Structure formats: C-alpha cells, structure tokens
Amino acid sequence: MVDALREAHRVLLPGGAVVDVRPLTARIVVELVTPERAYWAAEGDAYGAAEDDASADAAAGHALSSGWFVSARNDRFDFEVYCDTAADLKTYAEMGRRMRDSKIPYDDLEKRRCELSASTGHAARLRCHRPKMLSVYRKPGP
C-alpha cells in the first residue's frame, strides 16, 4: 500500500492530487423499498477487511508524514446497492471479503420482502447502504 502511494507520488505532477475512495469498516443498513417508501429491515457487519483498512490508513499516514502529500479533504458518502431479492444481496455480499460474514438474516429478509410485495402490489426491493470515505491528498507543488 505504501508502494502504491509512492508510485502515485512519482507519476503525479506537482500540485496534483490522489483521490482515495474506499468502503468504511462500518455497520451496513438494509431497507425494503417500494416506489412509495422505504422500511428499515436489517443491519449487518462490513468488518471483513478491517485489517486491510488499518493497513491502508497506516500507508496514508506514512505518505503524509513523509511529506509526499498533504491532506486536502475527507468526505463520507453513502453508496447504495439495490437488489431484487435477498438471494441477490447475498450473492453481492459474498463477492468480497468485507461483507461475507455480515450476519444479514437473508431468509427473514426475503420473507418480509415477499410479504411487502404482496401487501402493496409492488415488487419490493432491498437497498443496502454502504458508507464510503473519500480522501484527497495533494502533492506539494507550485
């Protein structure tokens, strides 16, 4: 990770910027959504890559303390994932390490999704909120 930042520093023009975007090690919220409204449905963990996140933070800290970059900005935003069914959400979650052990109750979610679809007459979907962090590091320059 330090090597990636060293390389970024090398190829950047003076005054250029690294924009680092990554998911946060945080709780995720899942909602059931219809065209009319959203309903809180479950929470889960996205802690499966906590060690990687700590290493990335340490690498960024090293790049800043070495004077390669100065920190210019930190923003948090919400990355939404919509799934037609709980099985689709499970497939998505199992694609990476971060949400693989999220403890999301998929069977219960699917049961509630079907019930909501039947009661509203609309195909309810699942919306997963994944918090992400965006950081900007600027290479000192003219």
Added chain:
Amino acid sequence: MSIVATELDPAGAEPRAILDAADFRDVRVLEAGAGDGRLTFRYAREAKWVVGIDSKEPEIRSAAGNCSSELRGHVRFLCASATALPFPGETFDIVLLANSL
C-alpha cells in the same frame, strides 16, 4: 419492472463525490483499480484523458470491451499493478485509487 437484479449506486453518489472532490476538467487521470470500468465511464467525459489500470486482466478486457465509442478516444485500459506503474514521472494531474489502497 427492474431489468437488473443488482444495481450499484444508481443515484451516482460515488462519481458525484469524486467530481466534487477535485477539478477533473481537462486533466490527465490515472485510475488504479479500474476493474470493469464501471466507475471510469461515469466521470471520464470530464477529463482530458483517462488511463484505467487493474491487475486483473479479465476485468480490464471487459472494461475495454464496454467502453463506448464516445469515450474510446480518450480512455485507455491497461493491465498493470499500482505498485509498479508503467508511466514516466509527473504524467498525471489526478491519481484515483478506486477501492485499491
């Protein structure tokens, strides 16, 4: 009726946050961790040109194949590692690390 089973960031929060964080107009961008180009295609038209790299060759091949004719002139995808970039020094205005640090 939805046409896809899973939609990532349909509201465009990620490209909006990226474009808000730095001035992408007419600049040279390197995106490390470009994957299949999903994010690249959502901001690339603002930039002068973009090089997307990823160490996973099938993903990069998919990105190149999915690139629209509109973007093809100023977006290029390469299989490369972020820790050994095949570019000379001081080439880019912005390096975007997309879930890759």
